[in-house]
Amino acid sequence: MRQRLEGLLQQALTRAKEGGALKLDGLPPLIFEIPRDASFGDLASTVALGLARSERKKPLDIARIIVDHFEDAEGLLANTPEIAGAGFLNFRFSSNLWKRCLIDLERDGCGIADIGRGRRILVEFVSANPTGPLHVGHGRGAVLGDGVARLLDATGFDVTREYYINDAGKQIDTLAASALARLRQAWGDTCDIPEDGYPGEYLVELMTEQRAAATARIAAALGSTPPTDAASALELLRSHPAVAARICGELSAELLLARIVDDMKALAVEMDLFVSERDLRDRGVVGAALRELETTGFLYESDGARWFRSTDFGDEKDRVIQRSDGELTYFAADIGYHREKLSRGFDELIDVWGADHHGYVARVAAALRALGSEADRFRVLLVQLVRLTRGGEPVRMGKRSGEFVTLREVVDEVGADATRFFFLMRKGDSQLDFDLDLAVKQSSENPVFYVQYAHARICSISRQAQKEGIGMPAAESAALHRLTAATEQELIKALATYTDTVEEAAREREPHRVVFYLMELAGSFHRFYNQERVITEDRELSEARLYLAHSAQRVLRHGLGLVGIGAPETM
């Protein structure tokens, strides 16, 4: 919608400049906004207000100049732009222009602009350690990352979705020790899991289930025959704890990752790539990154450790990348990983992290700068943790206690659509209260149904129309000028802002804007539906309304697809 008007306004400014009426040193931003009050027109621009200072003229005078140079050869506007208030330019659309807006929606992808132009973006998200099932917080990150990826995809970016597997380091060691203890327990041993191990029930189930397979794998690694009774199995596990732990760690990480993948799939989230930390280390990626930093002089030794000079790029303090005991830090691995991302030729890197890691942003950004990347090629989207409540009572979560409501439980309870919708109803960096009782209800309080219902209603109208032999008119021949009722006008306007909304959401990487738009569009449709009948005796009017309803259906389906939610034909 904005796009349609931008050209005209730009031309007026150019003419004014050529005629010497305006100086226009730089390209002024053409800011359009939808006026709150319909009496101010359909679209307003504040460009005259913005130019006041640089032109050293009164906003009203500038507005006058712009209007004087304004030409509308195609009759897109209902009248010449009005000047109002301090210098607003108010534009009122002609039915001709509204029609074009609706026709635009018929193009591929609803006519959304190609703002990406094929730029390659890597979106890394979830990346949960394979040490347990996903919890609700992971789910929010998964849905946000996936939503951003879908948005970028729809706006012409070449998107890759990636999951980084932390399958090396301490957490995996802890998992290995915990899994081994559970395996021994499964054979009847009375041993405890380690002090700060993973106490969750899922590991008990997993290792009980995998008792024979895990033990056989350990035996195979040791070159011995698989034990058949509990006594010899325990004998094997006790006499070779290191090998047993390693195998237990590998096996459980493998199976837990498979479970994570399955949990994401249940939420309609799928990755293009999985990158293993261990694999990166084995390939020498981390070492290469550190050597590069060494060569370029960003590393130094102090107190027996090696530090990265992250303060050179705005971090609060320098960070250790190799401890005095020779062990590389987690940060070192992350530097390697991000350098490897750059080496794959992406134009931009997006990481979705839990907000509790925000202190980490500056150092990774610093590392990327040190490796030669521009500052704006890396962006972190932070997701606040989810506060889960049930019956008003907060549900305690956390791997420490081993008791938490898993993402899978929530999805099984309320469905993928509602779960995604709830997660995307809030801005990523604001806290989210997820009321399970509310989400389970599947009643009118649950807004996802409100939007889906609008879509299903339109499908129902289509079926009815078909039954009565009323066909969809071609866009050009539809009598859209007959759609003059207030609810019809409101619906047309809502539809016309769709592409603007999507483009804005993509630019800001904020899928929640699409969700809010869909709720508003659904509201506009429901009001229209209640006010006017689509199928009437008046053939021409019926077809025009049918065309309008179909436009709404197309946008609803597209928008729901953008946030990964189904568009049901019946409910």
Add this chain to the structure above:
RNA sequence: GCGCCAGUAGCUCAGUUGGAUAGAGCAGCGGCCUUCUAAGCCGCGGGUCAGGGGUUCGAUUCCCUUCUGGCGCGCCA
């Protein structure tokens, strides 16, 4: 103590790179189905945009400050 994010209606939250009279959902009250799906629609009430100062034609939006909440500040991951 320092840093990041937040504070908007009873509750949960939007608020379009600073714009015109600050919005939605839920909760509360009252209406609307012989007609395309009532999981819907219409109406009513509800605010010191946490407080204070500054920047300017104009501030919920930007800057400073105070208060409150969450998180982060390790040779942990």
